[in-house]
Amino acid sequence: MSTIFANIARGVRNRRNGAAWGDVSFEVGSGIVAVGILALIAVIGAILLLGSTDSIRAFGPGFLADTIWNPQPPERYGALTFIYGTLVTSALALLIGVPVSLGIAIFLSELAPDWLRVPLSFMVELLAAVPSVVYGLWGIFVLVPVMRDHVEPSLQAVFGFLPLFEGSPLGIDKLTAGVILAIMIIPTISAVSREALLAVPQNQREAALSVGATKWETTRIAVLTYARSGIFGAVVLGLGRAVGETMAVTMTIGNRNVMTVSLLDQGQTIASWIANNFTEAGPLEASALIELGLVLLLLAFAINVFARLMVARVLRIEEAVA
Amino acid sequence: MKVRFDRDVRRRWKSHAISVAALACVILALIPLASILVEAMIRGLGAVSPSFFVETQPAPCNPQVSAVCEQGGIANAIQGTLILVGIAAGISLPAGILTGIYVSEYGNNRIGRSVRFFTDIMTEIPSIVVGIFVYALLLELASLGWLDRRLVFSALSGSLALATIMVPIVARTSEEALKLVPTSTREAALALGIPKYRVTLRVVLSSARSGLITGGLLAVARASGETAPLIMTAFGNPFGFQGLTQPAEALPRIIFYYGISPFPNWQQLAWGAALVLVFIMLAISVVARLALRSRVARRGVVA
Numbered sequence: 001m002s003t004i005f006a007n008i009a010r011g012v013r014n015r016r017n018g019a020a021w022g023d024v025s026f027e028v029g030s031g032i033v034a035v036g037i038l039a040l041i042a043v044i045g046a047i048l049l050l051g052s053t054d055s056i057r058a059f060g061p062g063f064l065a066d067t068i069w070n071p072q073p074p075e076r077y078g079a080l081t082f083i084y085g086t087l088v089t090s091a092l093a094l095l096i097g098v099p100v101s102l103g104i105a106i107f108l109s110e111l112a113p114d115w116l117r118v119p120l121s122f123m124v125e126l127l128a129a130v131p132s133v134v135y136g137l138w139g140i141f142v143l144v145p146v147m148r149d150h151v152e153p154s155l156q157a158v159f160g161f162l163p164l165f166e167g168s169p170l171g172i173d174k175l176t177a178g179v180i181l182a183i184m185i186i187p188t189i190s191a192v193s194r195e196a197l198l199a200v201p202q203n204q205r206e207a208a209l210s211v212g213a214t215k216w217e218t219t220r221i222a223v224l225t226y227a228r229s230g231i232f233g234a235v236v237l238g239l240g241r242a243v244g245e246t247m248a249v250t251m252t253i254g255n256r257n258v259m260t261v262s263l264l265d266q267g268q269t270i271a272s273w274i275a276n277n278f279t280e281a282g283p284l285e286a287s288a289l290i291e292l293g294l295v296l297l298l299l300a301f302a303i304n305v306f307a308r309l310m311v312a313r314v315l316r317i318e319e320a321v322a
Numbered sequence: 323m324k325v326r327f328d329r330d331v332r333r334r335w336k337s338h339a340i341s342v343a344a345l346a347c348v349i350l351a352l353i354p355l356a357s358i359l360v361e362a363m364i365r366g367l368g369a370v371s372p373s374f375f376v377e378t379q380p381a382p383c384n385p386q387v388s389a390v391c392e393q394g395g396i397a398n399a400i401q402g403t404l405i406l407v408g409i410a411a412g413i414s415l416p417a418g419i420l421t422g423i424y425v426s427e428y429g430n431n432r433i434g435r436s437v438r439f440f441t442d443i444m445t446e447i448p449s450i451v452v453g454i455f456v457y458a459l460l461l462e463l464a465s466l467g468w469l470d471r472r473l474v475f476s477a478l479s480g481s482l483a484l485a486t487i488m489v490p491i492v493a494r495t496s497e498e499a500l501k502l503v504p505t506s507t508r509e510a511a512l513a514l515g516i517p518k519y520r521v522t523l524r525v526v527l528s529s530a531r532s533g534l535i536t537g538g539l540l541a542v543a544r545a546s547g548e549t550a551p552l553i554m555t556a557f558g559n560p561f562g563f564q565g566l567t568q569p570a571e572a573l574p575r576i577i578f579y580y581g582i583s584p585f586p587n588w589q590q591l592a593w594g595a596a597l598v599l600v601f602i603m604l605a606i607s608v609v610a611r612l613a614l615r616s617r618v619a620r621r622g623v624v625a
Binding site: 041044131132133187237245 | 333336337340341343344345346347351352361362365417418420423424425427428429433434436437440441442444446447448449450452454455458459461462486489490517520546547548549550554574575577581589592596600603604606
């Protein structure tokens with residue numbers, strides 16, 4: 001803020017020195033819009049806080065640890081089931097998505113012939129252009145049958161003794177939601193990690209190759225080690241995407257408020273529960289849903305600030321080198 | 323000597339194996355993309371006919387009960403999306419571009435850097451949170467008596483939600499586009515004695531035109547595909563547009579609504595709408611990529 005006033009003051013001084021009044025008003029005007037956009041994120045937080053006042057007053061911090069969501073009087077609402085669902089599906093998405101994304105990033109930055117790099121990375125990025133709801137539709141009609149008839153029975157055949165794969169494979173469950181999320185975060189993680197790998201100075205690779213390292217050893221020792229904080233940032237950025245993803249998950253997770261270990265059981269995430277319930281909620285329930293939104297905002301905000309700081313450090317190094 | 327030779331062979335084979343695995347990852351990631359395109363073609367093309375673009379929601383139909391099913395169309399959704407995204411663009415493009423101008427031309431200070439950082443963060447706010455924000459905001463204003471409660475579920479509230487999603491995208495892409503204009507261009511204009519704001523508006527903006535248009539297109543694409551924030555704002559409307567204060571339909575929302583329904587004629591429409599939407603999205607992505615090519619695209623502001 002003080003900078004704005006300093007700018008105005010400087011502008012006024014400049015005007016006395018003969019500078020155009022238009023300059024000052026344009027700078028201040030665009031500055032006000034910019035600061036307005038900056039303030040928007042705070043406004044979003046404040047409105048969600050205001051909207052969830054009733055719920056916060058009624059349930060306090062216990063909201064986060066309660067598994068009951070009961071709109072019949074006496075009303076009682078808790079978020080734990082949904083937080084659990086969000087964490088499980090996001091963890092699954094990372095478990096599946098991160099290795100694949102790293103493979104893609106390594107291939108595109110270290111291994112692919114030059115003429116293949118641009119078209120291939122463009123095609124992977126196209127995955128990000130497909131709207132979430134189309135992933136959901138594809139999930140219902142294409143992925144769910146595949147999961148139900150092939151993937152889940154074979155997983156059970158091998159790992160059936162684990163509580164993670166108990167129950168009958170329906171296809172509409174946390175595992176399928178996790179797989180869809182993985183597909184959706186692959187373009188983010190692979191694109192940002194590829195940036196991080198490309199930012200590694202060429203002499204790192206040359207040094208490793210010159211002492212007789214193979215291509216993979218070079219990549220592992222000289223490239224991946226060097227780029228690890230950027231890759232970590234990319235993974236966290238992917239996590240941020242997965243946590244907030246709504247439609248594709250809503251359409252494939254089965255929407256049941258249960259908290260079970262088995263990945264073949266249905267579940268509910270914060271986002272899917274908000275999407276499912278909003279239109280028919282009473283006043284206190286709506287307030288509780290808004291509080292869920294606040295939880296999601298804080299989660300996404302924290303994850304993304306962290307990721308940006310990690311990624312920014314890498315890109316600064318890149319700029320310094322270039 | 324022999325031992326060492328074996329180890330070298332193993333190392334080389336390991337390196338090859340991992341290269342193959344990395345290629346497999348690329349192919350694995352492209353399978354869903356190919357599958358989505360193919361399925362949308364197969365299942366969606368059957369729905370596309372002239373009436374598909376002019377009719378609205380058909381009566382839900384169970385083929386086992388009734389002999390003839392109404393086919394219907396998605397005119398209400400296309401119309402709704404055009405209106406919602408149009409209004410949202412009208413709000414977000416000027417605001418976003420002005421923000422981009424500030425950050426790129428005047429933002430070499432703490433304000434500029436924080437605006438850039440937080441617009442970056444804002445592009446990653448889950449879209450459903452934006453929906454709840456607009457819902458809670460309008461509800462709060464309505465309880466203060468400042469506006470009609472019915473506005474909570476209306477075309478206007480839907481546009482507001484989409485505009486909130488678009489603004490940070492426009493701001494970031496236009497900042498990147500403006501930064502690509504060489505400093506020498508600005509200096510040449512300034513040297514002629516033109517005031518800085520006119521240099522910015524006339525010279526810098528027009529040099530960055532294609533980048534600005536691309537950024538706007540990307541934001542429009544993103545907004546056209548959003549479903550979650552519309553569930554609690556625009557709400558949906560099976561009849562077609564009935565005014566800005568009434569609920570409105572949108573393409574992605576009917577894909578959701580029809581897609582989870584048990585009626586084959588609705589599901590068919592969902593796939594038809596998905597085909598239309600995916601086609602628009604891919605077209606915009608390809609155009610944007612061709613227009614940007616170099617740095618802006620590589621930075622992946624939106625991707």
